[in-house]
Amino acid sequence: MVDFSTTYLGIPLKNPLVVAASSLSSRVDSVKQAEEAGAGALVIRSLFEEQIQFDALRMENALNVAGDGFAEAQSYFPKVEHGGPKEHLMWVEKTRKAVKMPVFASLNAVSPGAWTNYARQLVDTGVDGLEVNFYAVATDPTRPGSDLERALFDVVESVRAEVKVPFAVKLSPFYTSIVNIVSEIEKRGANGVVLFNRFLQPNIDPDTESLYSQMTYSQPDEIKAPLRWIAILYGRTKLDLALSTGVHSGKDAIKGLLAGATVVQMAATLLKNGPHYLSTMLIQMQGWMEEHSYSRVSEFRGNVSQKNCDDPFAFERAQYVRLLLDQK
Template sequence: MKRLSTNFMGIHLKNPIIAGASNLSDNLDNVKRLEEAGVAAIVFKSLFEEQIQLEKLELDADLEEYDERHAEMITMHPHLEHAGIEEHLLKLRKAKESVSIPVIASLNAVHGKTWLEYARKLQDTGVDGLELNLYSIPKRVDLDAAFIENEHLEKLTDIKKAIKIPMSVKISPFYTNIMNVVHRMSKGGVDGVVLFNRLYESDIDVKSEKTKLDMTLSSSDEMRLPLRYTGLLEGKIAADICSSRGIDSGDDVIKMLLAGAKCVQVVSSVYRHGYRHVGIMLEDIAKWMDSKGYENIEDFRGKLSKSNLKDPYAYERAQYVDLLMKPFESLIKEPMR
């Protein structure tokens, strides 16, 4: 449907729904299913430097396990080296060749030189764009917010200079001032910003008294944070906005577009409902547009962003204060005592 078409960081999209990076895209059959389901683009499974390094250490440990058991024995195995990122690059190249929709690479590295090296190699696979997964888990008390933010911005600037394809950054919501950081990223040359990355958090099993890590799918309630910052940032930055996290229905997509997003990323909704749910979401968007008399997405995109609203307090704290003034008794299932 031409009427649903949009674009993100200069990449034409037939509709606003992108399949976000996940294990789904690690399988070539799944990549084809996502295209058949109707997604406009696919962000391939992220390349993590830490995973590559861990696999290399495990291989070295396995190969050296029986070394020097006897005086005349140096090694039982011929010299072997871990393939590094070659397997990931091969899968990515095949995925790009197997579908007609745009494919975007995703990268999360640790060291400065590795960011640049991996970014160039991902670009060489022929992908349409690169998404950087940028976040920092606090580990030291002596690092302030400015140091971490400046380090991130330097990485973005260096990578942008090193590649020619469009580049977006997928960030977490845990910056001190998201508005300022995103504004500086946009000025630094990023073509798009994805709001937000959903980090997996540790949990504790009280029976075994051990930590555990469960994969939990996002819900629609989680979309309110990216919705807020999409509405606040639209019209304030040059970079395109892609909203992510908790988007589970056609109505959720419409809300993000009204706030000013160019597109959205979905993952949990596909896991929860299956591939065909993408088509249902697209149909719901088209039906809503018909009911409102909109011919294309640009007719209403950003209509309810802060820049286009007369209410000066939209998306800000005044709404929170107003909400606190209202009675909540109707939400309580049992009588208050």
């Protein structure tokens, strides 16, 4: 029998499989099914800054541009009239009460502001911790990247000042110096970092010369970007590392742990296969651990991180030169 137990953000989990923030948490029966299938923890979908600021007009415009071709796209960008902050807080409280596993609430942020006191209101629902999902599409040519990074740090500081519970910061992959960002977040009191969020990207239909938005699920190959950064960060930060994007099977979860992830998060695969798929993933992980004679996750976590692997420079190699030379 293998021991999957893990501590994430100081909270004991029975295993490192975390249900990522997504529409899966929109239904109590799905959340209960995830718990029954063995989920280690669950992140409830985000309370969006726009919801809090009642920026209904901009939100409505965004939704009109996004279109409504895919039901779950709507749940990622919930309509203001259907999802004000009060309704969201009630929902979080109901979800918290429905299950015993650790539950995290998620707060989306694009700028610092008084609205971050919603972090405390989310905590008052009884959740075990928070995830701060920070992302904005930067379009102002006068605003440098350093300014946006400062906004992220200010949000982290204000959330830390607001709550005592542990929280992780969920980052986009679009930073020039990820290791520096993580180190700055750590200095400001966060407990973990989630790498990476994956966003809805609008597309263009050349036939109708118009914009459309179709939510496409991640592919397993997309794990490579978070895998690289988790592997580089392992041993360089005290923050817990959560891998998000591209975990579709038990083997993918193992890859994340080998890179150094404390936990792995799944959205796409659970939305496609249903929450019960978590039990299949746990069986696959157990099979791999037995085959490799491991009885605990801590025995192999970080074994293929940059600091522990045979070829540390492989994680820093970004160009194809070596591959091209090897092929000659």
